[in-house]
Amino acid sequence: MSELMKKRLANLLSVKSISTIALTAGFLYGFIVGKISGQEFMTIFSVVIAFYFGTQSQKGQDAIDAKGE
Secondary structure (H helix, E strand, O other), X not given: OOHHHHHHHHHHOOHHHHHXXXXXXXXXXXXXXXXXXXXXXXXXXXXXXXXXXXXXXXXXXXXXXXXXX
């Protein structure tokens, strides 16, 4: 297994990633069993995914900024 794959797998097992996956699974289950409407699911899912990718993007930008200094 390449080092890049090991690093990505380690990042996937971070608390933030596990929380995002668990929330997504929970809301998906609620949608499937009819406890959450489609509109509610899309709103919640969009917020969770936007937060996750927003923080990942910011972390990358911070690394780039630190490298340039």
